[in-house]
Amino acid sequence: MIIRPVAHHDLDALQQIAVESGPGFTSLIDDRTFLRDKIQHSIDSFARRVYEPGQESYLFVLEDEDSGELMGTTGIEASVGLSSPLYHYHKSRVVHHSSELDLFNSVEVLNMCNHYTGCTEICTLYLRPRFRRANAGKLLSRVRFLFMAQHPQRFADTVIAEMRGISDDNGESPFWNWLRVHFVNLDFATVTHLSGAGNKRFIAELMPKYPLYTNLLSDSARDVIGQVHPGTRPALAMLEREGFRHKDYVDLFDAGPTVEAERSQIRSIAQSRQCRIQVLDADTAVLDPGPVCGEGEPLLLANTATDGFRATITDQARYLPEHQLLQIPADLAAQLNLEGGAIARFLPLNASSGEHQATEHWSSPSATRFSSLNRSNTEEFRHAL
Structure with missing residues (x-):
């Protein structure tokens, strides 16, 4: 499995993914x-020299290197809501109180807002059902x-993800x-298509501008506020492990939750971790002093390019922490467009668990003081989320 930027020859497969993903998947x-146009915008974004986030849109595809078929998609919007408003409902409570009558009532309301304007959004994650296999979703x-870590100037400090809300098979x-029934007489597929295509004028013209009192909604509508589609639950769980949290902002159309995290x-x-690459083949003089970490364990490995970006998951690498050197076989280096001495970035797959052992396992055993500081920083980081 290889991740790379989308290209024009992916158009037919991308359209098929748009059909498979169904209504509610507004980014395709x-x-x-x-x-x-989306493919071209992505190509232009990867090629552009960027010093601060703007209207760049990065669309990646997951390719089966054996068959060449597209297994899925994933993307990043650098700064949302700049050219087209990004609307949400914010769920809160209002209190009505009469001291004279000694009556008190607290009511949940939804207010339309543009709270996340300028934030970076991760989006367009879809893994085709017939390609669902170990580690593909991860x-x-x-x-x-990894792309954000290597190119932080391209992205905002706050990162959000809009999770797909509840809808049925139809x-x-x-x-x-x-x-x-009450405001916009258009079916769900039509409004999501309009919104996904950037046609959001109808929202300003037809959607209610005053708070929606949720006790006036039908039971079925009220029950799905902030709930995710069953097929989206694994993606939400993965983001929660990364530190994303729901702060009561929900989608305008299906009321699915939007989650957020500070990028850093x-x-x-x-x-x-950033590292240098040593490519191993039959003629390589192997540098192997000191301890070796992670041999045979899966890690996510990416080059540091933009328009030439490549990434995969491999268990064929071993890390020499004292030299910040990652040793990989020649065929893997070729797949990722990496040469000996090149800079790459990697992430052990178990590192997002938040456990100290995951971090320490990839550190130099001789760096006792560094490991101690790492434990302290990880503990502080854990409780800051």
Whole structure:
């Protein structure tokens, strides 16, 4: 499995993924012109020299290196809400109190807002059902954090993810069905298609501008506020392990939760390591003094390029911490466009668990003081989330 930037020859497969993902997956829609423009925008974003986040959009694809088929997609929007508003509902409570009548009532409300304007959004994660295999989902989710760690100037301090809300097999959303009856007489597939294509004018024109009192909603609509689609639960669990938290912002159409984290505190970013590469083949003089870490254990490995970005999961590497050197076989180096002496970034797959042992295992045993500091920093980091 190889992660790489999307290319124009991926258009047919990308359209098929847009069909497979169904309504509610607004970052990919079944429209060839839209998808062609999205591919070009991504190509331009990877090629652009960037000093601060703007309207760049990075779309990666997961390719089966044996068959060449696309297994899935994953993406990053550098700074959302700049050219087209990013709307959410914020769930809060209002209190009505009359001291004269001695009556008190606390009511939950939803207020429309643009709270996340300017934030970085991770998005477009989809793994095709027939390609679901060990570590494929982890690679699609966590590769974005390796890219952010290597190119922090391209991304905002706050990173968000909009999680898909509840809808049935027919693409019907209980939350939207209530809004449709009372405010916008368009079906769920149509509004998600319009929104995904950037046509959000109808939101300002037709959606209610005053707080929605949730006790006035139908039971089925109220029950799904902040809930995720069953197929999205593994992705949410993975993000929660990275440190993402839900702070009561939900999607306008299906009421799915939006989660957020500070970029610097995302575990895969904080625990990733930069290293030099030593390519091993039959003629290589192997540098092997001192301890070796992680031999035979899976890690996520990426080069440090932008438009030439490549990443994969491998168990064929071993790390020499005293030299900050990662030894990999020649065929793997070729797949990742890495040469001997090149800089790469890697992340042990068990590092996001938050356990001290994961970090210490990849540290030099002789660096006792460094390991002690690492434990202290990890503990502080754990409780800061």
